Amino acid sequence: MIIPPLGLYIHIPFCIRKCPYCDFFSEKIGTDGVQDNYVSALIKELSIYSEASSGRKIESVYIGGGTPTLLNPKQIESIMDAIVRNFCLSDSVEISMEANPGTVTENNIREYRRLGINRISLGVQSLNNDSLTRLCRIHNRNEAIIAAENIAKYFQNFNIDLMHSLPGQNLKDAILDLDEVIKLNPNHISWYQLTIEEDTPYARNIPPLPKEDIIDSIYLEGYDLLKQHSYVHYEVSAFAKKGFECKHNLNYWTFGDYLGAGSGAHSKITESNSIHRQSRIENTCEYIRSMNENRISNIYATDDHISNEDLTFEYFLNRLRLFSPIPIREYEDLTGLCFENIRHLFEKYEAEGLVSLLEDKIVISNKGQLFINQMLQDFI
């Protein structure tokens, strides 16, 4: 097994209110004191990993949530200082932070850039006020446009998250949303279909979603529009101008390692002969209390090694999201397993027109891109 590149993920689990479709871990924002205590706990956790990362270079940092932009610039500065103090950052490190249009001012955006953040991911989701109201977003169309324009002043590298197939949305509205986002000129767009996740208010009370044939047309027209504007479709829902693919997410999808910090964060770390996974408890108060009282083991919800049976599934679960060819050597290097044991499955997919199996790599066909979930079933 080779040791892959390492990314760092930091979870900020606060939101102003919960959006009804969202299954990410976040809690309603508390008082300033709670956030200060959370940041202190986070900084303490980062210091613990300083030694454990044993000098490995961090290739990307992602501050996600929740809503990281609910922290004030001073709190973000303390986190950034702790990152620089405890880790060895690669010279070309990508440092991304998620931003919610309802929580950013131009001053704050300028500060984020000054603090060393070099990529912003703005959660716009829609530019239609009716859709934004239905999604219970805290921002409106104007605030989203102003936030994107301000970000563009300070960041060459920024992403806009946009959803489609929203409650009550028709083809025209979905494509208009995408067209308007393209006009804001981000060099990366995450354009993804609203899905109903378990245990969310939408799952308990499913809103009226567009019919399948409308959704198919949204995809076809949307892909065309993105292509016309030079966005390359490099992952299931990610589109980037050349050279602006998200390094941090590419590292997940190529089965790289990542260290997580904060309540609800996950880690995957390759050791000499196995892969170690950890998840942290989804409970901000308990996380803060445990860190304060030095009961570090209490912050972990799960702590285990990925079994050989699960490794192939986990590798392809990530890797098949990318449309680039899969080197057979990469599978063997990153899992420590032998491709010959699963060759027969890819020979079957080749006969079905889902892949081409070349001497040293697997190439997913256009048809195969539509059957990724079916292929994954074979690895469970």
Ligand code: SF4
């Ligand atoms: S703002 Fe983002 S993280 Fe928070 S509830 Fe809404 S979708 Fe989820």
